[in-house]
Amino acid sequence: MTIGFSFRTAASRSAVTRTALTCSALCAAGLLAAAQSPATAVTTAVAGAPRPAAPPPASLDRTGTLVRARPGAPDVPDVSALSWLVADARTGDVLASHNAHRRLPPASTLKTLFALTVLPTLPGTTLHTVRERELEGIGAGSSMVGVEDGITYRVADLWRGVFLNSGNDAVHVLASMNGGWTSTAAQMQAKARALGADDTHVVSPDGYDTPGQVSSAYDLAVFGRAGLRNPDFARYCSTAEAMFPGEAGSRYGIQNTNRLLTGANGVGHYPGLIGVKNGYTTNAGNTLIAAAKRGSRTLVVTVMNPQAGGGLTVYEEARSLLDWGFAADGRVDPVGTLPEVPAAPAAAAGPSAPAARHGGPARSPAAVRPADSARPVAAAPSDDEESGWSDAAGIAGAAALGAAGVALVLRLRARRSGRG
Known part of the structure; x- marks a missing residue:
């Protein structure tokens, strides 16, 4: 039809x-409109609701001296260092800072990051006979503890060589045991990012002057604070004197080069000092991470490259910042916060190859992306969508x-x- x-x-x-079609x-x-997805419908329904306020940008990114003093707070001391920071080790609150994120050569304070990275993989009771090739490539003028090839050391001895004498020879041996120099540098870089220390770029694990190697007063405070939560790290960094193995079974004494800890060579011992690590190179000048406890409070202070005085100035400026931090308790508001420190991993049960120490097949450090550096990817449509x-x-x-x-x-x- x-x-x-x-x-x-x-x-x-x-x-x-036309009327029918229009209807x-x-x-x-x-x-x-009624068939839109539930997520879209909810979004539309709450579009007019107030949103939580975004956190303000971190003031620590600003240059100059930052402090939020209340009435009656002591004046911040006059410090000549290019960068410094004072923080509460328990809460992570930054009490005051100066150019906290300025990137500078860290010298041997970078050994704190080396320890945070490698300590969990090498138990202190492990015995290791040093081979000549493990001592190759040590930079000219490096600080040394006296590691010799052919001598068998406990890993704990090598760590004391790192913390007390800042021995680059000990660092080279430990890095070799950890998988090699380049691999260890990559692991340290990943560790820094995992801790939220984004100013640090690792090239030489011992802190030796190397083009492109930098850190900051902020990052060094992060490393020092994290180290204090690791019992092995805390024990090594607070050791003032120890005996170190020599040839033919002999032993000789070594002393911590952190003079605030030992009170040596014209620097008075700081009461309650815990450690952590000092350093010096031509490019970095003098650098220091210092932690001290008074009552129930522990402070972490970092000082990078003082511009006044001689080699002892770094200790005196750290002393004045510690004194100020304790005196300012309850009298200043934080100007920033250090990132939360994850729990320290336990040391491996015994000596083994890197794959066995980590309980699984070895992975290239480059393949392990820290959580805070993960990049977003485009999401596939869900079943609902x-x-x-x-x-x-x-x-x-x-x-x-x-x-x-x-x-x-x-x-x-x-x-x-x-x-x-």
């Missing part, structure tokens, strides 16, 4: 048809068929009316 229109009724039938389209639009669009398409199709049906009925009625 052919359905046609007479000329006489075409105009009225067209108007009726059907409006219905389809309403159905499509896909079904939502399918439902919408179905509704649109049904609406179109309904519109055609309505138009057909109206046309037939109009045709019968025209014939009568």
